[in-house]
Amino acid sequence: MRASRSVGAVANWRWWFMAEVELEAVGTNPRAPLRHPEAGVWGLWAVLVVGMLGAVWRSERPPEPLGAEVPAEAFSEARAWPVLRHLVDEVGPRVAGTPGQARAAEYLVERLRGIPGVEVELQRAAGVWVDGNEAWDYRAENVVARLPGTGDGVVLVSAHHDSAEEEPGAGDNALAVAAAVEVMRALAAGPRLERTVVLGLNGAEEAGLVGAAGLLGHPWLARVEAFINLDAAGSRGRSLLFQSTPSAPWLLAAYARSVPHPYALVVGQELFQTGLIPSVTDYRVFTREGHWPGMDLALYQDGYAYHTPLDGLARVEPGSLRQLGENVLALVRELARGPRPEDAGEALSTYYDVLGVEMVAYGRRTAWGLVVLGGWFALGALGMAWRRGGVKPVAVARALGGLLVWGLLGVLVPVGAALLLGFVLERPHGWYAAPWLAGGAFGALALAGVLWGCALVPGERAVLARGTAALVLAWGVGAALTVAGLGVAYLFPWWTLPGAVLLGVASLRERLAGPVLLVASVPGWVLTVELVWRLLAMFIPVTGRLGVGLPLDGAVALLVALAVVPGALGLGVVLGGGGRPGRTAGAVALLGLVGCGALAGVRPSNEERPRRLLLTHMEEQGAPARLEVAAEDGLPLGGLLEGRGAEVRETGEAWLAAEPSGSGPLPVTVKQEGVTEGGRAVTLSWRGEPGAQLVVRLPREAVAGWSLPTELPEGPELVLRVVVPPAGEWSARFVLRGKAPVPVSLKEWRAGYVTRDIEALRRELPDWVVVEPEACRAVSLSW
Numbered sequence: 001m002r003a004s005r006s007v008g009a010v011a012n013w014r015w016w017f018m019a020e021v022e023l024e025a026v027g028t029n030p031r032a033p034l035r036h037p038e039a040g041v042w043g044l045w046a047v048l049v050v051g052m053l054g055a056v057w058r059s060e061r062p063p064e065p066l067g068a069e070v071p072a073e074a075f076s077e078a079r080a081w082p083v084l085r086h087l088v089d090e091v092g093p094r095v096a097g098t099p100g101q102a103r104a105a106e107y108l109v110e111r112l113r114g115i116p117g118v119e120v121e122l123q124r125a126a127g128v129w130v131d132g133n134e135a136w137d138y139r140a141e142n143v144v145a146r147l148p149g150t151g152d153g154v155v156l157v158s159a160h161h162d163s164a165e166e167e168p169g170a171g172d173n174a175l176a177v178a179a180a181v182e183v184m185r186a187l188a189a190g191p192r193l194e195r196t197v198v199l200g201l202n203g204a205e206e207a208g209l210v211g212a213a214g215l216l217g218h219p220w221l222a223r224v225e226a227f228i229n230l231d232a233a234g235s236r237g238r239s240l241l242f243q244s245t246p247s248a249p250w251l252l253a254a255y256a257r258s259v260p261h262p263y264a265l266v267v268g269q270e271l272f273q274t275g276l277i278p279s280v281t282d283y284r285v286f287t288r289e290g291h292w293p294g295m296d297l298a299l300y301q302d303g304y305a306y307h308t309p310l311d312g313l314a315r316v317e318p319g320s321l322r323q324l325g326e327n328v329l330a331l332v333r334e335l336a337r338g339p340r341p342e343d344a345g346e347a348l349s350t351y352y353d354v355l356g357v358e359m360v361a362y363g364r365r366t367a368w369g370l371v372v373l374g375g376w377f378a379l380g381a382l383g384m385a386w387r388r389g390g391v392k393p394v395a396v397a398r399a400l401g402g403l404l405v406w407g408l409l410g411v412l413v414p415v416g417a418a419l420l421l422g423f424v425l426e427r428p429h430g431w432y433a434a435p436w437l438a439g440g441a442f443g444a445l446a447l448a449g450v451l452w453g454c455a456l457v458p459g460e461r462a463v464l465a466r467g468t469a470a471l472v473l474a475w476g477v478g479a480a481l482t483v484a485g486l487g488v489a490y491l492f493p494w495w496t497l498p499g500a501v502l503l504g505v506a507s508l509r510e511r512l513a514g515p516v517l518l519v520a521s522v523p524g525w526v527l528t529v530e531l532v533w534r535l536l537a538m539f540i541p542v543t544g545r546l547g548v549g550l551p552l553d554g555a556v557a558l559l560v561a562l563a564v565v566p567g568a569l570g571l572g573v574v575l576g577g578g579g580r581p582g583r584t585a586g587a588v589a590l591l592g593l594v595g596c597g598a599l600a601g602v603r604p605s606n607e608e609r610p611r612r613l614l615l616t617h618m619e620e621q622g623a624p625a626r627l628e629v630a631a632e633d634g635l636p637l638g639g640l641l642e643g644r645g646a647e648v649r650e651t652g653e654a655w656l657a658a659e660p661s662g663s664g665p666l667p668v669t670v671k672q673e674g675v676t677e678g679g680r681a682v683t684l685s686w687r688g689e690p691g692a693q694l695v696v697r698l699p700r701e702a703v704a705g706w707s708l709p710t711e712l713p714e715g716p717e718l719v720l721r722v723v724v725p726p727a728g729e730w731s732a733r734f735v736l737r738g739k740a741p742v743p744v745s746l747k748e749w750r751a752g753y754v755t756r757d758i759e760a761l762r763r764e765l766p767d768w769v770v771v772e773p774e775a776c777r778a779v780s781l782s783w
């Protein structure tokens with residue numbers, strides 16, 4: 001009896017996974033359809049989906065934090081935490097040039113001086129930094145610490161210790177500062193390094209990257225060979241390597257060799273450099289002005305609290321400090337020893353990690369080598385499928401056409417539903433408060449679209465032909481993206497190489513073709529889902545301050561579809577066409593529509609993921625004071641100002657009548673000095689409060705020169721920003737061409753300044769709204 005049960009179990013297993021050949025044996029009729037019991041196919045696919053999502057979720061979480069019991073030369077989150085807690089809870093907001101920032105600098109100096117062997121300076125820098133057609137006249141207070149090495153060369157670790165207005169700044173950027181201080185302590189406790197390590201904690205990044213500009217002139221940084229910049233747009237998860245100097249391939253090689261928790265994405269660099277992410281970091285100053293090679297690392301998950309009062313210790317995820325600190329410590333030790341490689345060899349244009357376990361980096365030649373290798377593998381698999389499975393090119397072409405239709409429907413169905421939500425039903429952005437619901441709803445609709453495609457356009461009936469067509473499609477897309485020079489092309493070798501190998505296996509064992517081809521999709525699908533997971537975690541919070549002015553539901557649905565459709569195509573390859581996929585599609589679509597209905601009923605914002613409003617108390621010379629209200633997501637304000645007599649402008653912002661702030665007129669004086677050599681001279685003076693900024697605009701062609709220690713920027717308009725004003729009076733002298741009057745705009749911005757009108761409105765807004773207050777005094781002159 002026992003033996004007969006065992007045989008029966010084996011038979012049942014074979015029935016579950018193996019193909020049944022109908023009408024004729026495959027050897028006799030290679031075009032005969034291979035059919036798998038549908039429940040078995042769905043069961044295997046579901047197991048793969050659950051395992052893949054679990055692996056990706058786990059790879060996104062930081063490691064468990066370590067206590068103070070670790071060796072002195074190791075990084076300890078427990079030892080770094082007091083620095084983070086002091087900056088956030090004891091100091092609080094640290095706006096450049098304010099007492100809060102000064103207290104933070106004093107504390108950091110004291111903390112670093114307590115590390116044996118570390119030299120510390122408080123740098124008070126001043127100067128002018130030109131960025132495009134704008135010039136920034138600045139003052140900055142930077143904490144600079146040095147751990148001398150045995151030889152020449154410097155490795156810079158940089159992080160800014162200032163914060164935005166009304167922001168405790170736990171994620172941005174106290175966590176990185178705490179990690180950097182602990183890294184210096186661990187380095188000092190270990191063997192002496194060959195290169196000197198300098199820690200630059202600048203105090204004016206939020207004021208326009210001017211703290212980093214001040215660091216450029218510090219004598220300890222005269223021989224920088226590499227820098228690591230630490231920043232944040234969130235407070236959870238792992239710190240991502242998202243920018244690295246392409247012409248210094250040894251940097252990525254050092255990162256790959258040394259860090260214990262690799263987490264990198266070249267697609268992040270492409271998005272950041274195209275401006276799709278509305279942020280900049282000190283990396284820009286160090287590479288453009290200092291011409292230093294380096295890297296940018298940043299936390300980005302849970303970006304809802306970024307630059308709001310919610311960015312406190314409660315949002316920091318345990319382990320995030322450890323992941324960042326251990327990576328930076330290992331990378332600094334790697335960069336600070338041995339001879340520096342020359343800036344030669346292949347520039348590394350592609351880099352990424354595999355589930356946080358292994359780092360991969362290569363250049364364009366290697367990328368093309370992978371395309372060629374994938375092509376050879378694909379040709380070999382095609383030849384085997386032809387010889388052993390009887391798959392003809394015509395059948396592959398038919399299957400390819402079917403796959404294209406399936407994939408197109410898999411994208412159009414969820415995107416269409418999302419556009420319906422946003423533009424027709426006018427219930428956009430429910431996914432902002434409930435991203436998981438959007439993933440389920442749009443993912444189900446993407447799967448339904450592919451299954452409908454299977455039913456409507458069956459394509460080729462033979463599973464090997466469909467598998468071969470999928471391999472050709474993956475290779476073609478990868479080759480096209482490589483031609484375009486896009487980093488996302490890194491995904492496709494993971495689809496084509498395993499796919500080609502397992503397609504060959506399926507050609508040898510055709511009765512196992514279905515499950516083998518499903519397994520073949522796993523490597524590429526895992527990395528695709530990992531990429532989309534990160535993009536969604538980055539993109540969804542950013543939409544709250546992107547200011548596009550249109551519902552972005554379609555973009556979110558597209559990203560979800562790009563994760564689901566490749567795996568759904570693999571399922572379609574095994575199931576094939578016919579009525580059963582169509583019937584299943586109806587049930588899956590119903591689930592997706594229920595999810596969309598739930599999204600329509602979700603308020604887009606809540607207390608943890610609030611809507612951002614910018615409240616500006618505007619006082620212009622010769623005009624009544626007003627309160628300008630703008631939603632940072634660019635969407636209509638809805639009923640937030642109902643009954644207040646708001647004047648809605650074409651830009652979407654609303655104006656409310658306001659009382660004068662009581663601050664008085666703009667504290668500027670203009671002195672016309674008459675005609676001098678080169679033109680008319682005008683001196684502008686300003687007495688600004690701590691944290692204030694003066695913006696001067698005038699036609700560039702009217703200005704022949706000025707007294708500031710830099711050349712005039714180019715462009716149709718000259719923009720001068722005076723940030724972190726001096727304690728006394730600031731002044732600059734302009735030399736103007738000709739005798740004609742020159743129009744000049746002067747605006748003083750005081751971010752974080754709360755007037756009576758702002759406070760009154762803020763008290764009446766719901767809890768799911770956060771306010772960024774500011775005041776502006778403006779005057780238009782003629783010089």
